[in-house]
Amino acid sequence: MSVTTQDISVVPTRGRSLWDDARDRLLANKAAVGSMIVLAVISVLSVIGPMLSPHEFDKVYRDYVKVPASLTAYPLPEQVQPAFESVVKRARLTIEGYERNGDVVSARISSKKEIDPRSTRYFDRSDLFKNAELVDFAADKKSAVIKADINYLHFYFGTDANGRDMMTRTFIAGRVSLTIGLLATAVAISIGVLYGATSGYLGGRVDQMMMRVVDILYSLPFIFFVIMLVVFFGRNFVLMFIAVGAVEWLDMARIVRGQTLSIKRQEYVQAAEAMGVSDGGIVRRHIIPNTLGPVVVYMTLLVPKVILLESFLSFLGLGVQEPMTSWGVLISEGARNLQGAGWMLIFPSIFLTSTLFALNFIGDGLRDALDPKDR
Template sequence: MWEKLPQDEAVAVKSAPSLTYWQDARRRLWANKPAVVSIGFIILLILGAIFGPFFSPYSYSDQNLKLANIPPAFDTYAVTDGEGNTTRFFLNASNFNLYEVDASGHVLGIMRGERKDMLKKQQPFEIAGQAITLDYAKLPARILSADGTELRTSGWSWNMTYLFGTDQLGRDVLVRQLFGARISLTVAFVATLVNFFIGIFYGGIAGYMGGKTDAIMMRIVEIISTVPLTLYVVLLMVVFDSGLLSIIIAIGSVFWVDMARIVRGQILSLKQQDYVAAARTMGASTPRILTRHLLPNAIGPIIITLTMLIPSAIFIESFMSFIGLGVTPPLASWGTLTSEAVETLRAYPHQLFFPAAAISLTMFAFNFLGDGLRDALDPRFRK
């Protein structure tokens, strides 16, 4: 039975706060943990690529052949003389060299021993007043004391001089990684600008105009998309020198076609809406309808597509540099670092691990960010 509430009893009414479309999208994006982690990784990558090399005492082209192929971590040995002074060193089992290090893990230099015995595959050293022998007759190589017993290692130490180790020419892998990030992110930034200014407006005009204009413009897109990118880069190298400029021109001139198709599809569905007919009735010009009404309402799919195309541009640049069609030495990119490291994969796997991990993590980050933006900008997921 229904009864009227007394006047002195207050009725509490709870209502959700009113949020705009972009406020709700931001709330849902921040609730997506993989997307938030990806945003943090991308920001750190950009900051590291821009400012990281300034904090390193080495440049991407500095060479020190005496410290070539040093790993990022090593198992150290410790030998103490009669006065209590300890000399620390590690064995690079891939090139059979000994390197002196301090207690903190800084590499002091290569240790010179006596003449190698090529028959016995041994090399004697005098370290801290003691006779030490490097025996590489059987792998893995061993460090033998004067009485023939094998020395025990004192523990692993991180390479504090070269955090990511060195390559075959003694160059700092970390600095070259950061310079490679600069090139890859530059290519991605150029691809984003081209997609925004060419792909969006090209697809928007084709979708809004329709008819023969749309047919002609989309046939041009199909012709461009049928040309293999590798062949296109080779043709550009005939005109331009091999390098970053050829990659930027190649990606910038053909990478916008996917964006144009997506924007065209969005505009074809949006131009039938009532607000477009009202704007046309009030005398709005075609550029105004396109820029003020249609493209802003298609901004969600545009942003998602941009974030998905950025890792594709990074991968294309890395692949072109890997096969020798990208940047030229001494410049470094993730593709050239990978190409150089493949030659010494068995002996020095760390040289391949870091550029491959950088490419993989960057592509994962942009893909997770794209998935998060798709969920955040889709009105169907709004609660």
């Protein structure tokens, strides 16, 4: 009697990690996903926007100071002739006839002296005209026809009090604000989490000594600390997020320490200790991952706080300096010009508030996804 056996190959199925579950819960949160899209769009605009903009962020247009936001190109039709006559007057010439043919304007001009061909420079210096030339000179060179092309420019966000394009400056400001906010937060989170987890886990005299260091640093005025850094190292963009991050980690250290004191009494931590896992391994594998919920929530609050701190330092002359700018600086300028130029406040405020709302929704989604009680 023969027995037939079949070799059944069993393919082990790959288990799902806690990070896989957290990712799925995060993607199921529509508000968090929408906020990530909004934040990604703002980030892309801040990085790529200035490269695609036809205006430099520090380019000054003297003829377009505080012009309103518009989808229509400037100059407007009613602005062309008065501007043309004003340029002719600045060139000390007399206009005898004006004509506009499409995008080209021309006029018969005269002077008591011979007309200098360099008079076209007055038109080229204007933001409204370009490619000016003198033609049809009279025999005595005291009369001629001047032609110039209308120089159309778009200011979709309007211009500021110095005649600079608000759209480009808003994008550039996004680079500065997001960079300072994210990098300073990363510095604060990295230092605070490691310091707080180590202090809480080791406990005893080590914990007491480490917390006394935090108390001493709390007693130092933040502005005094930043002023000292500026005096010793000078104004530096990188110095901004280092100074802010080097102070804001104190709150994070206290939060993580409190969480660690509770976590280290859990059974899985005691089991790891019984198995001989090192203190560093326990902190890295068990303590820090289980404090991510409060850390993420605090991070979403710290980023806007850092952005506002940067604005305050820039207002004192210790932060971002002209012609560079940030959302906080633009909002401050817009508030001063609110009565006559509301667009200077509206557009930077939209970008800043959208970023803050997006960060808050992302933080809520990450907190729910990483909460151990929901696993």
